[in-house]
Amino acid sequence: MRAFFFFLSLLTMVASLAVFAPGPAQAADPIRIGLMAPTTGPWANEGQDMVKVVEILVNKVNSSGGINGSMIALEIGDDGGTPKTATLAAQRLVTRGVVAVVGTYGSAVTEASQDIYDEAGVVQIATGSTSIRLSEKGLKLFFRTCPRDDEQGRVLAQKVKELGFKKPAIIHDNTSYAKGLAEEVQAMFSSLGLVVAYFDTITPGERDFAVALSKIKAQNPDIIVFTGYYPEASTLLRQKREMGWDVAIIGGDATNNRALVELAGPAAAAGYYFVSPPGPGDMKSPVAKEFFKVYLEKHKQLPSSVWSVLAGDAFNVIVEAIAKVGPDSTKIANYLHHGLEDYQGLSGTISFNEKGDRIGEVYRLYRVDEKGDFILRD
Amino acid sequence: MAHFIEQIIYGLTVGSVYALIALGYTMVYGVMKLINFAHGELFTLGAFIGFVFLGTLSWGSYFGPALAIGLTAILVAGSTALAGHFLERVAYRPLRHSDRLAAVVSALGASIFLQNVIMVVWGAQYRAFNASLLPTVVWRIFGQSVSLVRLFVFLTAVIIMLSLYLFINRTRLGLAIRAAAIDQGAARLMGVDVSRVIALVFVIGPALGGLAGLLVGIYYGQINFNMGQMYGLKAFTAAVIGGIGNIPGAMLGGLLLGLLETLADAYVSGAWKDALAFVALISILIFRPTGILPERVAEKL
Amino acid sequence: MIWGNKSGVQSRSIVQVLSALGVGLFLALPALLAAGGLRGAPYILDLLSMVGLYALLSLSLNVILGLAGMFHMGHAAFFAVGAYATANLNLTYGWPILATLPVAALMAGTLAFIVALPVIHLRGDYLLIVTIGIVEIVKIALTNDIFGLTGGPNGLIGIARPVVFGHRISQPRDFFYLIWIMVGITMILFHWLENSRFGRALKYIKEDTVAAEGMGVNTTAHKLMAFVIGAAWAGMAGTIFASKMRTISPDSFTFGESVIMFTIVILGGSGHQKGVLLGAFLVMGLPELFRDFQDMRLLAYGAALVAMMIFRPQGLWPPTPTQYRLPDPYATKYPRGDKPC
16 A cells, blocks of 8 residues: 555655646746846855846836737745756756746756757857856857857956066966867967966865965966856955965956955955956946946845846847847847847847857956056056 | 964964863763754854844943953853754754664754854845954063964963853863763662752853854954854864764864864965865864763763 | 564455555656646756665665664765766776776775775764764865866766667656666665665664674674675766766765765664655755745755654654565575484
């Protein structure tokens, strides 16, 4: 008997899952757009900001009558920041009948979901996944609003040279993003004729990098290139100051987060350089100003990084495409490839190339000033 | 040589934090034979409660740094102790007489629960302590720069550990804890209230973990909801190296692990340092199967 | 009770019929879902495949943890070795996926043998931390691109799909069948293993190592063997995982994954196959059922774990004590009637 109840309970579970999944979409249904974001797990801060940004935009579209009269229903799928959870989140979003999906943040996570969306015929616009290979697979329905690592590596190396530094040290944190960028930068340095004094890794999540810093100091570089994320960058800044060592540090776009200054303290952060697409505070277009006004009213502070804003832009271009060609994924993809030109998004003008990558020079050099503000250099 | 001394200083600071957390693991294990996997989350909780007073309410600017840190430390220790007590009541007490692994899974569940409670309450972003709480003073010792805050962390940890050591070895309650750790049944026969001992252990251990969280917050300046995972695992490792269940062992294990990691980082490779720390752990266990200072238990016959 | 007969043949055959019905229903699920016209079918099937994969891993862990009673919280290490072995053979030498199964098992088993040999004698919790150490070391080695075989933090991409009798397994339905048939075979084999002389010795070791040693059981060899078998099986699960995800990276083989497998075995019912299966459904299924809680999802999941453990400390579906029906001692031992005097 127990075996029977066992299988019965399993079937009940399966059935309850089936109930959660909706039936086939009908004409009166809203247009479903998915948002795949890490709302739990290590990158929950980014994921939760993504949700906040996109929800405001959905409200805006729906309160002004929807897209040509049809409302938008946002379906949120938590990818937990891991590939395994992402495949389930992606299958579930597909199940919910989404026509396009915004997201997600991590490159490996996006990669795990790419095939599923492609096979199901769903347009995917990644928002924080900068790994080069994602758009090299020839997937027709894949786009991204963020730039690629090779672009960033090129700009970063060039800026280091332009600033007049001769002997850079490179550290990364052994995540797929940071290591890729570090190798890109290293390659660019050697083609620019700069000698890399040091190349090693630190462990993300740790709080003490004094050892790494003392090792680097022994090599006597004139600038440290750190390609990882802001929490580690701020610890490096703080502990470098504590050691009484006056060396420049330059970072990548994952350090473009206001929390950097908060965590390091303005005194330690002063003089820190980084290259990044313009952050939320530097988006001065009328569209952006209007959006951030609403956002500030609702959430009291700006999104902490540029990536969640790029999720907003991904959503915006999807809405734009649906308004022009209707809720059909092939037509949307076709429009994004060829029809969309210089769309005014929150983060600037948007158009996509044949691979689905965003066109245009987006990286800028920033320097943190004595008050802890991010100052755009050029 | 100077470089070497510098690494030793770094290792001791890192290690003293590990040791403080490891004490919580080892005390609970000693008495209950339970690996409290939720201990790392109590450490995080301590850091966040400290953040409320020193960060959000910025007590530092009203009371001055010394008084503010003192008051916060008392509140942190009190509230993490309370949380530890509730944790024991809800998640572990009902399982006291069941299979040991049931309690381990309950602890794992409690750890997931607590971590996500912290995330929901304080948000997922990194939080910054007031960076200018303690003055940035740097001394030169043996030609090495040693900052005041680093010394503060190390000395605080040592003072806390010494007082715990005295408490365990010089008071009646400490005697009761030691008795319950060796043999619960015999201790009960000798008039020790084992339930009270367990409750006590679940007050002291979390309080120490919470204080370690506060120290990490003050020194490193940044905290986030899943920081307890890494620290918890390292501290647990430290407790095992020292011989889990043994209080001086946890202190020794913590400092040793801190030094090992730092030296591996400095002289071998940053990328492999954690792996080397675990290799060291395994080698120690191969030659001393119950850690450096083992708990005293006979093999069951 | 031990000597008693079970309560009649009739109820037993009813159980058999009903459970056969249950298995049949489960296997017919893809067809039923398709017939129902549910859009959710691929999601449900994918989730069930994931459940099946973790059931496979947990069944193999069950040999080590549930039968032999060794506290092993590092199973993801062997899962990883299998997955990377398959990925390398497939990507570099173009081996078909299923042909890599034995190699994945062999690699994982060999690694298990090498690392377990010096530590197998450790007592409970010390073994636990050593296995945690092993999974951490393996993950760091994968991240650091050891021997240039693992692709570093990026991992390996473009792993092929398995082909069975000319049919390319790629749809959720195909994986559902592939994985659950493997689960079925595993359950049959491990059931047989459990009741063999070897399995009974393992149970003896779990109950009382010293007594087992005294009865002449070579405990070290038996424990090692159990460890290697469990690890080899996890390696094969790694093969399936690699070909299902097509991309593998160190993120998928963390300490957290080992904890999931450990939880499945203990929560379901340590040492009981059907219990482990139930555990896999709950541990993999609950976070999905809780998706509507958004960022409170894992909070609810953690609370549910604690609640279930308190509610059923021995596991949700613990094994019933084994019953042996011994024949009349005189009849077999002294068949010719020459009793000793």
